[in-house]
Amino acid sequence: MTGSQKKTLLRILLSLILFFGALAVNAIWNPPFWAGVLTMTIPYLFIGYDVLWSAVSRLFSGQIFDETFLMSVASLGALLLCVVEKDAGEAHEAAAIMIFYKVGELFQSIAVGKSRRSVSSLLNMMPELANLEKNGTTESVSPEEVQVGQTVLVRPGERVPLDGVVIEGTSELNTAALTGESLPREVTEGDEVVSGCVNLSGALRIKVVKPFSQSTVRRIMELVESAGLNKSKSENFITAFSRVYTPLVTGVALLMALIPPLAMGLSGGNWGFAHTWRPFIHAALMFLIVSCPCALVISVPMSFFGCIGGACSKGILMKGSVYVERLSKCKTVFFDKTGTLTKGSFSVKELLPEHCSKEELLCLAAAVEKYSTHPLAKAIREEYGDGPLPEVSEYKELAGRGVAATVQGRKICAGNLRMMKELGIEQSIPESSKGSAVYLARDGEYIGCILASDTLKEDSVQALKELKDLGIRRVMLTGDRAENARETVRFLDLDAYHAQLLPEDKVRLVREPAAQDGQSSGNFTVAFVGDGINDAPVLAGADVGIAMGAFGSDAAVEAADVVLMNDRPSDVPKAIRLCRKTMRLVKENIILALVVKFGVLILLGLAAVLPALSVLEGYAGEFAVFADVGVSVLAILNAMRAMR
Numbered sequence: 001m002t003g004s005q006k007k008t009l010l011r012i013l014l015s016l017i018l019f020f021g022a023l024a025v026n027a028i029w030n031p032p033f034w035a036g037v038l039t040m041t042i043p044y045l046f047i048g049y050d051v052l053w054s055a056v057s058r059l060f061s062g063q064i065f066d067e068t069f070l071m072s073v074a075s076l077g078a079l080l081l082c083v084v085e086k087d088a089g090e091a092h093e094a095a096a097i098m099i100f101y102k103v104g105e106l107f108q109s110i111a112v113g114k115s116r117r118s119v120s121s122l123l124n125m126m127p128e129l130a131n132l133e134k135n136g137t138t139e140s141v142s143p144e145e146v147q148v149g150q151t152v153l154v155r156p157g158e159r160v161p162l163d164g165v166v167i168e169g170t171s172e173l174n175t176a177a178l179t180g181e182s183l184p185r186e187v188t189e190g191d192e193v194v195s196g197c198v199n200l201s202g203a204l205r206i207k208v209v210k211p212f213s214q215s216t217v218r219r220i221m222e223l224v225e226s227a228g229l230n231k232s233k234s235e236n237f238i239t240a241f242s243r244v245y246t247p248l249v250t251g252v253a254l255l256m257a258l259i260p261p262l263a264m265g266l267s268g269g270n271w272g273f274a275h276t277w278r279p280f281i282h283a284a285l286m287f288l289i290v291s292c293p294c295a296l297v298i299s300v301p302m303s304f305f306g307c308i309g310g311a312c313s314k315g316i317l318m319k320g321s322v323y324v325e326r327l328s329k330c331k332t333v334f335f336d337k338t339g340t341l342t343k344g345s346f347s348v349k350e351l352l353p354e355h356c357s358k359e360e361l362l363c364l365a366a367a368v369e370k371y372s373t374h375p376l377a378k379a380i381r382e383e384y385g386d387g388p389l390p391e392v393s394e395y396k397e398l399a400g401r402g403v404a405a406t407v408q409g410r411k412i413c414a415g416n417l418r419m420m421k422e423l424g425i426e427q428s429i430p431e432s433s434k435g436s437a438v439y440l441a442r443d444g445e446y447i448g449c450i451l452a453s454d455t456l457k458e459d460s461v462q463a464l465k466e467l468k469d470l471g472i473r474r475v476m477l478t479g480d481r482a483e484n485a486r487e488t489v490r491f492l493d494l495d496a497y498h499a500q501l502l503p504e505d506k507v508r509l510v511r512e513p514a515a516q517d518g519q520s521s522g523n524f525t526v527a528f529v530g531d532g533i534n535d536a537p538v539l540a541g542a543d544v545g546i547a548m549g550a551f552g553s554d555a556a557v558e559a560a561d562v563v564l565m566n567d568r569p570s571d572v573p574k575a576i577r578l579c580r581k582t583m584r585l586v587k588e589n590i591i592l593a594l595v596v597k598f599g600v601l602i603l604l605g606l607a608a609v610l611p612a613l614s615v616l617e618g619y620a621g622e623f624a625v626f627a628d629v630g631v632s633v634l635a636i637l638n639a640m641r642a643m644r
Contacts, residue, residue, distance in 0.1 A: 332473040438450045
């Protein structure tokens with residue numbers, strides 16, 4: 001609880017003491033009229049002076065119709081009625097209205113603060129300084145001053161200031177602020193690191209690969225700062241509704257107070273205040289309180305804000321409440337393959353030698369691929385390990401085909417089928433559909449192939465199962481070859497898949513369900529999950545674009561509506577469940593507010609005409625306050641569930 005919230009709570013407690021003390025004084029000693037009114041005015045002003053001042057300030061600034069205006073008019077009207085009737089017995093209504101209103105404000109402040117903290121905690125990720133290594137010394141500078149290619153030193157306990165690659169040192173990084181992952185991540189020489197992580201143990205020397213303006217932590221800040229700009233249809237409706245609704249309610253209350261007494265007087269009735277004016281003015285004041293739209297105006301945006309905050313704490317960044325609403329209606333999720341469902345890093349699955357042993361095949365492949373940067377070459381070198389390699393000379397890369405070199409005096413070629421065709425030995429190669437293959441030839445003779453495939457992410461199978469349980473269709477779209485796509489699909493429970501796609505093909509396929517099933521009616525939406533720069537068009541074209549944010553491309557993160565900071569596919573069903581829950585809470589709060597408010601209005605109306613319910617008229621103020629402040633508190637507490 002913040003300092004201002006503690007002060008408000010203290011004011012509420014003191015005002016309650018003054019309020020019940022005044023009730024006791026009026027009940028026991030029956031003081032004179034002015035003394036009785038004064039005893040109730042003290043707690044009223046003590047708790048409500050800032051509400052009255054806010055109403056007056058807004059009145060002079062032209063912002064008249066808000067909850068402070070309604071509460072001020074209703075409470076001051078209750079005091080005025082007591083003064084005109086010279087009856088201090090009902091002065092407690094004014095104080096009760098204001099006390100309950102401040103209780104509701106306190107609950108709102110605590111709830112908003114709780115959800116805001118989960119978002120603003122990200123601000124702590126912003127590194128203030130970077131230890132720049134320059135001319136053999138270390139200088140503390142602003143991260144904005146560090147250039148790409150320069151080296152920064154990150155000591156234990158410090159935050160990584162910029163995205164880069166570890167060039168020296170071994171340590172563990174706390175990535176909880178970025179990904180919500182509690183377990184530290186081990187990093188060593190050659191590993192990529194992103195800004196905002198906390199270095200836990202050893203010192204790291206990091207070569208910067210991105211300027212601060214394009215760093216992960218800067219991108220997150222921009223996403224969080226822009227989240228409030230994209231409002232959902234529900235939020236926009238409630239905002240527009242309150243702008244029209246509040247003046248309308250005020251006008252109706254004014255008519256309730258004036259027209260019936262005037263009509264009675266003109267028809268020859270009694271013009272006396274007590275018999276003619278008082279009941280209608282009192283009814284109008286109660287109507288003002290009951291009809292105040294606080295519960296809707298507060299709880300609906302807060303449900304969305306709580307959802308965004310709760311998701312943020314788990315490493316799921318949503319760029320606005322409009323995407324919460326859209327994701328809750330999602331019925332189809334399209335996935336990219338490489339880097340989304342798979343790790344994007346290859347591993348050797350099988351060695352198929354011809355005219356040589358497996359060990360010799362792997363050794364020759366690792367030697368000839370020694371200098372290649374291709375992912376398959378990296379997988380072969382990792383499979384071979386740190387053992388000694390034969391001398392390599394006359395190394396040459398052949399674009400789009402593979403590599404060639406002289407190893408131990410013999411020419412070794414490693415590459416794809418196109419290379420083997422150029423060597424005239426394509427017919428010697430057995431058919432294979434088990435993944436990506438690197439074919440090897442020695443002095444123009446085929447000697448075998450190495451099969452490698454992309455590795456599935458640990459939670460891809462779980463993510464697709466959870467989506468199926470949610471009743472969501474799952475489709476994989478990939479630009480990879482059909483045989484590689486089939487190899488991946490063998491391990492995944494998908495409804496459909498499409499391979500060898502260009503970016504424009506992905507856009508067309510994502511938009512097809514919308515055209516076929518009446519998406520324009522708003523019945524459901526489709527989402528696309530991807531990570532590469534080639535996914536940017538389809539991420540922007542889908543109803544909801546979801547990007548892998550930790551190591552995804554800048555273009556993908558920029559085009560997406562939702563960013564998964566820990567790159568886990570299982571966060572997709574998690575986000576959908578949270579969005580659906582949030583929309584349920586929004587609907588519950590709207591129904592709760594309308595049912596209670598209309599119920600209280602009907603009850604008070606019946607109490608005015610039915611003798612059996614006339615006793616309720618004496619508690620009209622309490623009923624009215626509950627219908628406003630009480631419902632607001634209940635709605636706020638309900639909205640806070642979105643943060644869990």
